[in-house]
Amino acid sequence: MILSKEHASTDVALARRVQWPPAVRITALLAPAAIALACCGSDPPRALRPPPGPPTGRIEIHQPERLTSIASDQRDALGRPLRVACVTCHSQRVPTTLPSTVTELDEFHQGLRFEHGALSCGSCHVAGDQRSLRRADGTMIDMRDAMDLCRQCHGPQTRDYDHGSHGGMTGHWDLSVGGRVRNHCVDCHDPHTPAFQPSLPVLPPRDHGITRQPSRGDH
Numbered sequence: 001m002i003l004s005k006e007h008a009s010t011d012v013a014l015a016r017r018v019q020w021p022p023a024v025r026i027t028a029l030l031a032p033a034a035i036a037l038a039c040c041g042s043d044p045p046r047a048l049r050p051p052p053g054p055p056t057g058r059i060e061i062h063q064p065e066r067l068t069s070i071a072s073d074q075r076d077a078l079g080r081p082l083r084v085a086c087v088t089c090h091s092q093r094v095p096t097t098l099p100s101t102v103t104e105l106d107e108f109h110q111g112l113r114f115e116h117g118a119l120s121c122g123s124c125h126v127a128g129d130q131r132s133l134r135r136a137d138g139t140m141i142d143m144r145d146a147m148d149l150c151r152q153c154h155g156p157q158t159r160d161y162d163h164g165s166h167g168g169m170t171g172h173w174d175l176s177v178g179g180r181v182r183n184h185c186v187d188c189h190d191p192h193t194p195a196f197q198p199s200l201p202v203l204p205p206r207d208h209g210i211t212r213q214p215s216r217g218d219h
């Protein structure tokens with residue numbers, strides 16, 4: 001419809017005088033925004049880019065030293081604690097029983113703490129063989145495969161670990177670019193007191209003279 005100039009101006013004047021209800025005014029204000037969103041909200045679907053090559057990177061599991069040796073109080077030339085292999089002592093002593101509590105360790109390894117559910121030493125250790133661990137079904141595994149031990153009782157964390165959401169990693173997410181190193185359960189959890197130890201908060205920032213120095217005697 002084509003309005004004459006006269007009609008049009010009368011219509012505008014009329015419209016100005018009409019008091020629209022608030023709901024109608026808000027709708028009128030929001031309409032352009034809604035239209036803009038509707039237009040931008042749907043990107044055309046894009047195909048995922050394939051990885052640049054086959055997943056050739058190796059996945060390694062870090063081997064904590066503590067599975068095969070203990071730190072001594074001696075230090076090497078670089079100041080690092082010298083480590084003594086478990087076999088150094090345990091190939092010499094072949095007892096037929098395991099201790100039932102940590103308090104029975106009075107010759108060596110004194111002060112070991114144990115808080116791990118209602119497990120006993122024999123849930124994991126083998127009497128007379130400290131290079132191996134015992135799984136629930138009685139099969140023996142190498143001490144270095146201790147993760148297989150944790151896996152049999154901690155299903156949800158094992159699943160999360162395998163998906164990459166528990167345990168962390170360093171290296172490449174995309175294995176076609178390079179390999180990655182996964183942490184061992186024992187890197188973060190002591191098998192005897194596995195609860196993740198709370199970390200200490202850092203020291204507060206040092207005050208470089210903002211507070212007033214104590215006066216050096218009376219004048």
Ligand code: HEC
Nearest residue numbers: 066067068069070084085086089104105106107108125130
């Ligand atoms: C310097 C020697 C020495 C080293 C190194 C050593 N142990 Fe022992 N370990 C002992 C002695 C001695 C006992 C007996 C302690 C007691 O009964 O009071 C013992 C006891 C144990 C026991 C209790 C069962 C048993 O055989 O009496 C376990 C388990 C054990 N050690 C594991 C290990 C593991 C694992 C390592 C390495 C990570 C290790 N030990 C390293 C000397 C050693």
Ligand code: HEC
Nearest residue numbers: 066067070099100101102109114119120121123124146191
């Ligand atoms: C959940 C499995 C598990 C249980 C239960 C367990 N251990 Fe261990 N133990 C390990 C593993 C794994 C290691 C080697 C890694 C390490 O020392 O952190 C180890 C190492 C040790 C060591 C070597 C040194 C050290 O200080 O860690 C001693 C000693 C020991 N265990 C004694 C005991 C005694 C005694 C008990 C029972 C009160 C016990 N363990 C229960 C898994 C276990």
Ligand code: HEC
Nearest residue numbers: 116117118123146149150153154185186189191194195196
């Ligand atoms: C034979 C079964 C068994 C094995 C093997 C085992 N655990 Fe456990 N773990 C338990 C039980 C039972 C609890 C206690 C659960 C509770 O109190 O709710 C527990 C608790 C824990 C906790 C939680 C501790 C807390 O107080 O919050 C961690 C972490 C843990 N285990 C790690 C490990 C690691 C690491 C290993 C391998 C070295 C391991 N477990 C091996 C049975 C096992």
Ligand code: HEC
Nearest residue numbers: 150151154157158161166167168183184185187188189196
């Ligand atoms: C990079 C360090 C790291 C590694 C490696 C790791 N965890 Fe944990 N884990 C943690 C942290 C952090 C928590 C959370 C502790 C908390 O919330 O108090 C945890 C919690 C747990 C708990 C207790 C869960 C709960 O709800 O109380 C279990 C059980 C556990 N981990 C088992 C494992 C097992 C089994 C492995 C090896 C397959 C493993 N973890 C490897 C860091 C780690």
